[in-house]
Amino acid sequence: MAAFDVMTGGGVLDAALRARERLAGSGLAQALAGRDPRPWGRRADERARLGWLDLPKTSRMLVDRLAVPAAEARRDGLDHVALIAVGPEGLAARAVAEAGGAAGDALTVLDGGDPAALERTLRRLDRTLVVLASKAGVSIEGDAHRRILVQAFRELGLGDAEIAARFLVITDHGSPLHGFADGCGYRVGLTDPGLPGHFGALSAYGLVPAMLAGADVTALLDQAAAALSALGPGTDGPGLLLGAVLGGCARPGPGVPGRDKVVLLGPDGLVGWLAQLVATGTGGRGRGILPLEPAGRPDPDRAPDVHTVALGGASGHDADTSVWGPPGAQFLVWEYATAVAAWLLDVDPFDEGAVWARRAEEDAAAMLRRPAEPPAGDPDFVDGGVEVRGGPASGGWFGRPGLRGALDALLDDVPPAGYLAVVGHLPGQGPVRRLAAALARRSGRPVACGTGPGHLHGTGSFHMDGPRTGAFLVLTGEAAGDRPVPGRPYTLGGLRTARALADVRALRRQGLPVLWLHLRDPAADAARLVEVITDGDHRAWRRTTGERGAYT
Structure with a gap:
């Protein structure tokens, strides 16, 4: 096998070394080699959990x-x-x-x-x-x-x-x-x-x-088979080291915050799969690691809790950690590392956390069985072509009229160590990524992003069962050429709306702030949203550098 290497330094290396000391006498590598799930609280007869x-x-x-x-x-x-x-x-x-x-x-x-x-x-x-x-x-x-x-x-x-x-x-x-x-x-x-x-x-x-x-x-x-020999019972394999890097960084150290948000630089397909692996495998018991696409990466000076990882030759000259290895080996080593990181966080990585996802799907299905009842209801208000519904956990945006006020109110609900998430039920990933980038610049906080029900289905364990420090922007939009579903009393557009509302309800049941925007003209309204966010960022910069003091 071509070499599989993990390289890191600085504060990340310090955290990883502390984690490796803990791993050295744990027997975890031996348990993985023997397909023994008991270190994660599983029964000995659940060996299939390690069948990967x-x-x-x-x-x-x-x-x-x-x-x-x-x-x-x-x-x-x-x-x-x-x-x-x-x-x-x-x-x-x-x-x-x-x-x-x-x-x-x-x-x-x-x-x-x-x-x-x-x-x-x-x-x-x-x-x-x-x-x-x-x-x-x-x-x-x-x-x-x-x-x-x-x-x-x-x-x-x-x-x-x-x-x-x-x-x-x-x-x-x-x-x-x-x-x-x-x-x-x-x-x-x-x-x-x-x-x-x-x-x-x-x-x-x-x-x-x-x-x-x-x-x-x-x-x-x-x-992947060639990588197995490097994932043996020893304590110096790449999977154990990468797990120590991820899990060690996510735990706060002496005088330093935990770096539990990971920006993944690499091919789109691998980054998308890793996001659900890491979020589901480590999200639980009020902790976890949140994977991010590059679009949601904030200024490192404003987000000390972010850890950047470059994958398989991706351009990562400013990455904290770099991971090299053949594509097939990446799948296996990252699965191994996720299991190690979860153990360090005292989380069961093999719990798929699907209860809330099934409940959200059942909620959407129930709405679709009542097609005569519009599930969304009337918007709180309409600004241009954007319908605005819901509000932040702090009590709404009264006194902050318009789309700008709604976005400002949502940003105010992001905790100092929290994050934003953009979930788009829109054509393509372009609008979602552009909004994520604008929000990261504006807020200085990391921004997760994804499309459709698949995003929350894949990363919901972190959002729902992890630290619960997220604030969510859910986007829906009018789609040209809506199609009826044969044998069902609804269209694909109606299905997307019901799914989005079910996600909104699921997030709110966890006490998380959610802003739902419906774009009547998705392309034009998404561009306008970016302008509103960017203009807000410019005003924030002017106030920070002006005589009136810091922007709040």
């Missing part, structure tokens, strides 16, 4: 079985994979496809986050193979996308048997989706229900869609 360590070897049989069907699909001209998945399953496949060299347009993830993704799929329907992936049942987004695609295949002239042949389902043994798929005549690939979903990049969830999209997953498994 064996995937570089056991997944080879899966790849061998899939080689012929994958070749046949490409021979038949099916060179595009539409993956219906919300959360870890979709993020894993996207990361593996990117790391394995699949063409950028060969895999489309339908998770409800980007309305345009379905339209791109429908334009390539004659070349599309559909993978439906979920550890449990079909999500409401999955149900909607499956129904729309089935109808579109019928309109293309395919019969029932031909449509069934276009679908492949990946799920756990005995899950509700298993029985549903059998009833539809779909091909089914089954996985171990004991394997935590957020540790499943090298399982069928990550490998099958990526391989069908043309990724070289065999090379990735070779790289």
Whole structure:
């Protein structure tokens, strides 16, 4: 295997060395080598929770079985994979496809986050193979996308048997989706229900869609298998060191704050998958590590609790920590490091924390069963084309009229060591990232960001069960060409609205401040939001440098 290295220095190194001292006599490396989950409070018979360590070897049989069907699909001209998945399953496949060299347009993830993704799929329907992936049942987004695609295949002239042949389902043994798929005549690939979903990049969830999209997953498994020897029972392996860096930094040290917000610099797919791995694996019991995209990185001088990590050759000349290694090894080493960091934080990394996510989905489904009742209600006010609803935990924005006042009120509710999060139910990631960057500059605090229900589904363990120091901006917008869902009394637009409102309610049940903005013209209104935030930043700078003193 090419070398896998972790390099750090300064205060990060000091924290990591303190953590390694604690790890040295813990027996944790030996427990990982022996697939023993007891150090995290698990029972000895729950060895499947550590089954991800064996995937570089056991997944080879899966790849061998899939080689012929994958070749046949490409021979038949099916060179595009539409993956219906919300959360870890979709993020894993996207990361593996990117790391394995699949063409950028060969895999489309339908998770409800980007309305345009379905339209791109429908334009390539004659070349599309559909993978439906979920550890449990079909999500409401999955149900909607499956129904729309089935109808579109019928309109293309395919019969029932031909449509069934276009679908492949990946799920756990005995899950509700298993029985549903059998009833539809779909091909089914089954996985171990004991394997935590957020540790499943090298399982069928990550490998099958990526391989069908043309990724070289065999090379990735070779790289991961070669990394296993470096993750043995010793205390000097890269996984243990990286875990010590992450977990050691997140704990406050003598006279220094914890650095529990991690900016990840690297390929989009890997960063997206790592965000859900680290957030879910460490978020709990009032603590955790919050992963951030580069867009949400604030000025380091204003955010001493931020730790920057550059991945696999990413430009990180000012990164606190740099991690080098082959792509396949990155998946395995980061999973190992997350388990180590969670132990240092006294958190169970294998708890998927899905209770709140299921409740939010049930809440959205209940709204959709009552289509005659507008779930959102009237906005508190409308500023230009932006409908404003909800308010910060401090009691609202009375006396602060307009969109600027609402944003100022939300920023006021960010604690000194807190953070902001932007969740966009809008086309593409561009508007969300631009808003995250503007808010990071304005507030000086880190800003997490993501799209659709998949973002909170993947990182919600940190937001809901971690320190609970976030303030949330939820964005929805009018989508052109809204589509009805066959056999359901709602449209995709109605589904997105219900999902957004369910997320807002879930956050508010935790006592977290939430501002919900609905953009009637998403492109123009998102640009205006950036201007409002940036103008507020300029006014803050003028007051800070002027005679009137510091801005508050």
